[in-house]
Amino acid sequence: MKKSNGRLAITMVSLFLGIILAVQFKTVNKTLGEGVLPTQRAQQLAIELKKAQEERDAALKALSELEEKIKLYEKGEAESNVYAENLYKDLERYRTLAGYVDLEGPGIVLEIQDPPVDLQFGIEYTIADDVDLILQIISVLNAAEAEAISINDQRYTSFTEIEKAGNHIEINGVSIGSPIIIKAIGDPETLESALAIKGGIIWTLEYYDYNVHLTKEKNVQVPKYRKLKEFIYAKPVEQDSN
Known part of the structure; x- marks a missing residue:
């Protein structure tokens, strides 16, 4: 049950990150793509930008809440046995090294x-x-x-x-x-x-x-790094078992 909840939470985190990036991309495109703007259009874009920022802040807040839930799920799993606890500590260490921890x-x-x-x-x-x-x-x-x-x-x-x-x-x-x-x-x-x-x-x-x-x-x-980095071309080198 905990694993299912963890997967659901991670899926929701990815969804919110997608929303954040989409909102920022749309706003930047609208703002930069039209050159010199008339006053009325500039005011309209300012309103849209403020709305986009509010949506982004709300999404970031929800993202933080989901990240806390994921930590609880992971910690709950870690408490079940020593091996999982060590894995949890390693996960926190690598998150710290990657910049995903405050x-x-x-x-x-x-x-x-x-x-x-x-x-x-x-x-x-x-x-x-x-x-x-x-x-x-x-x-x-x-x-x-x-x-x-x-x-x-x-x-x-x-x-x-x-x-x-x-x-x-x-x-x-x-x-x-x-x-x-x-x-x-x-x-x-x-x-x-x-x-x-x-x-x-x-x-x-x-x-x-x-x-x-x-x-x-x-x-x-x-503060922690907020952008999601996905590897498209790079992949882990498989270790030879021999």
Whole structure:
């Protein structure tokens, strides 16, 4: 009975994820596909976007509830015998490694504000023009053995895309802008030293007039990765039993 309930819950999770992706795709297509919009059409799209966001939030809430039910089913199965309990612990470990679990712990918080506008020459640029700097920050944090990283509450995983989209940055399919807030869980001293080293990434950001604020925190919260990744071409290599 528990296994049937678990399969039903997983099916419902997949369904809700499909709804979320479909709503976002439809909204983006409508917004970007028509170029410059008249005021009336822009207002209509704003209403549709708000409705789509409300539907997405409701779907995400339902998804979280279903995920909790799945955990209960899995934990219930785990309590039945030691072997299943070990499998459950392994499952939680791999979920954590893949980024599908909310995490908290000591670490750092890095806030990056756009440079002030150059009034003399009328030059204005944002962090969206320097996406490579964000990629460098992620690389430095990974080298400093950060255990979890998020950018404006978007979990960074091996599947995360970071690219410029107009005046914004697209991360995990979500558009974000300034200020950029990067959180990382790990040894606060090591993470801070890696970022603030002389001639390092903090120095580079400040050289380009970004307003940078770096703090060590006792408890940093990094949310889980929300997108569903399906493997179409890749498959596990079968082990030779001989």
